[in-house]
Amino acid sequence: MLSVSGLFKQYISHDGTPGGGVFGADFTLKEGELFTLLGPSGCGKTTTLRSIAGLETPQKGRITLGSRDLFNSQSGVNVPMYDRDIGMVFQSYAIWPHMTVYENAAYPLKVGRKKKYSGAEVERKVKEALDMVGLGAFIQRPSTQLSGGQQQRLALARAFTREPDLLLLDEPLSNLDAQLREQMRSELKRLQKETGVTAIYVTHDQSEALAISDRIAVMNEGKIVQLGQPKDIYNRPTSEFVAHFIGRTNLIHGEMAHDAVAEATETVATPLGALRCFFPGTAKARKDIAIVVRPEHIRIRKAGAALEDGDNRLTGRLKAETYLGEIVEYVVDVAGKEFLVRTPFVQPIGPGDAVTLSFAPERTIALLEA
Ligand SMILES: Nc1ncnc2c1ncn2[C@@H]1O[C@H](COP(=O)(O)OP(=O)(O)O)[C@@H](O)[C@H]1O
Numbered sequence: 001m002l003s004v005s006g007l008f009k010q011y012i013s014h015d016g017t018p019g020g021g022v023f024g025a026d027f028t029l030k031e032g033e034l035f036t037l038l039g040p041s042g043c044g045k046t047t048t049l050r051s052i053a054g055l056e057t058p059q060k061g062r063i064t065l066g067s068r069d070l071f072n073s074q075s076g077v078n079v080p081m082y083d084r085d086i087g088m089v090f091q092s093y094a095i096w097p098h099m100t101v102y103e104n105a106a107y108p109l110k111v112g113r114k115k116k117y118s119g120a121e122v123e124r125k126v127k128e129a130l131d132m133v134g135l136g137a138f139i140q141r142p143s144t145q146l147s148g149g150q151q152q153r154l155a156l157a158r159a160f161t162r163e164p165d166l167l168l169l170d171e172p173l174s175n176l177d178a179q180l181r182e183q184m185r186s187e188l189k190r191l192q193k194e195t196g197v198t199a200i201y202v203t204h205d206q207s208e209a210l211a212i213s214d215r216i217a218v219m220n221e222g223k224i225v226q227l228g229q230p231k232d233i234y235n236r237p238t239s240e241f242v243a244h245f246i247g248r249t250n251l252i253h254g255e256m257a258h259d260a261v262a263e264a265t266e267t268v269a270t271p272l273g274a275l276r277c278f279f280p281g282t283a284k285a286r287k288d289i290a291i292v293v294r295p296e297h298i299r300i301r302k303a304g305a306a307l308e309d310g311d312n313r314l315t316g317r318l319k320a321e322t323y324l325g326e327i328v329e330y331v332v333d334v335a336g337k338e339f340l341v342r343t344p345f346v347q348p349i350g351p352g353d354a355v356t357l358s359f360a361p362e363r364t365i366a367l368l369e370a
């Protein structure tokens with residue numbers, strides 16, 4: 001549907017010093033997909049979106065929407081922004097202050113469209129979009145009487161009523177409070193699926209990305225470092241960066257004596273003992289391999305308690321316990337290394353107690369990239 005290949009856009013300062021940007025991004029979107037660019041501030045998410053929208057001119061690369069080249073540095077094609085039929089919602093939203101809430105949301109349906117709608121159809125679509133963002137009761141209000149968060153929601157409703165070929169959403173929920181943000185993200189996903197619009201969503205919030213996306217591209221320093229479904233990104237990170245950026249994790253370094261087969265387990269010798277690890281892909285035997293285990297994939301018991309056969313085991317001493325309501329966090333010292341364990345079950349253990357940690361080999365993930 002949308003294809004981006006070799007996208008390269010570097011900002012150059014006045015004195016010619018090369019700066020940040022996006023350095024060679026490749027991805028393809030399927031029809032109706034909600035695709036997320038996730039990464040820390042400054043990693044190039046907005047630059048990627050602005051290049052697709054036609055607000056930036058990349059130095060290199062190709063962007064194709066359907067069968068049409070929007071940008072191609074080789075052939076010199078660069079379709080102007082207004083001719084791309086791409087909708088965009090920015091972090092800093094823009095609504096028309098001289099119009100009411102209704103007029104703002106209805107505007108894209110009334111001007112310059114191929115498809116014409118009857119008055120009743122426009123009304124139904126606008127009402128639906130405004131209900132989705134919780135502004136159904138504000139239809140006749142002048143838009144200047146809305147709060148900042150409400151204006152952002154109006155900008156979102158307007159982007160959906162426009163029915164673009166592609167919708168670009170740059171941190172559209174960032175100005176909302178936590179509770180509204182969670183509510184809006186599920187509404188947004190529902191509307192996206194109902195309308196069938198293909199969308200690229202940008203966020204630096206990993207839980208937001210995991211909750212709404214069909215697929216996620218994790219970015220760091222202008223590059224896509226991993227691309228996959230939310231559960232793969234979370235359960236099968238390929239690098240320390242992704243493992244740490246998406247949730248909390250325990251990291252151990254070890255050494256492999258044998259080559260590893262893809263999608264299978266292999267033994268890794270670590271200073272804490274031998275561990276059976278899952279290899280998402282093939283790997284040659286090497287001196288240094290990093291492995292990660294999520295805190296919620298570790299079981300903790302009083303030392304000596306019966307444990308499942310075949311699991312990796314470590315013994316240590318409980319250092320701290322934090323009760324967080326729905327879960328308990330334990331910090332355990334294993335031969336001088338701290339492990340974080342999260343479990344919904346309070347254990348009959350206290351600080352200073354000897355404990356055993358156990359975790360399945362399928363949950364002990366070898367990181368194939370450095
Ligand atoms: N207009 C600009 N001029 C110069 N540098 C910019 C400009 N916009 C972004 N950058 C730089 O490009 C990099 C990527 O920025 P951006 O795409 O906005 O990141 P993100 O949206 O992921 O936070 C950053 O290093 C940022 O400082």
Ligand SMILES: [Mg+2]
Nearest residue numbers: 042045046047
């Ligand atoms: Mg940004």
